[in-house]
Amino acid sequence: MAIEQTLSIIKPDAVGRNQIGDIYSRFENNGLRIVAAKMMQLSRKQAEQFYAEHKERPFFGELVEFMTSGPVMVQVLEGENAVAKNRELMGATMPKNAEPGTIRRDLAYDPDNPDSADNAVHGSDGVDSAKAEIAQFFAADEICPR
Ligand code: RTP
Ligand code: MG
Numbered sequence: 820m821a822i823e824q825t826l827s828i829i830k831p832d833a834v835g836r837n838q839i840g841d842i843y844s845r846f847e848n849n850g851l852r853i854v855a856a857k858m859m860q861l862s863r864k865q866a867e868q869f870y871a872e873h874k875e876r877p878f879f880g881e882l883v884e885f886m887t888s889g890p891v892m893v894q895v896l897e898g899e900n901a902v903a904k905n906r907e908l909m910g911a912t913m914p915k916n917a918e919p920g921t922i923r924r925d926l927a928y929d930p931d932n933p934d935s936a937d938n939a940v941h942g943s944d945g946v947d948s949a950k951a952e953i954a955q956f957f958a959a960d961e962i963c964p965r
Contacts, residue, residue, distance in 0.1 A: 825905050827893070827940060857957075909938075
């Protein structure tokens with residue numbers, strides 16, 4: 820199987836709930852290595868660029884507000900089929916639709932706000948987008964493949 824890298828972001832809601840360690844454990848316990856990481860406050864411009872594919876969508880403004888509402892933890896994950904593996908660990912986009920056992924269901928679903936799209940994590944959706952997203956946040960010498 821192919822060893823891949825993927826970009827992961829722990830979003831402001833999960834950072835605010837002190838869930839970085841829980842999420843890192845899920846990565847490490849499922850064959851994904853953290854090979855680069857940084858905490859940062861995204862600027863509006865960085866968030867808009869990162870989610871540019873969604874700029875015509877009705878939720879774009881809300882998404883940019885959310886992604887800039889507090890610090891995020893950005894990491895490169897490496898492992899066999901890392902792109903798909905990370906998406907599997909994350910679960911469906913909306914926490915209410917994500918399966919129990921996934922990050923989004925276990926850590927982001929709020930029964931008092933069941934339709935919220937605040938969903939704890941981002942993961943690249945393909946090998947090509949992973950390469951582009953990694954390059955947006957990390958210089959080559961900031962990544963430590965193992
Ligand atoms: P992500 O890019 O963050 O990993 O999420 P995803 O692939 O599962 O979902 P995507 O369609 O790329 O949507 C990006 C993010 O936009 C927010 N969203 N809000 N209110 C809504 O209907 C809605 N739909 C999507 C979510 O934060 C989603 O992760
Ligand atoms: Mg996406």
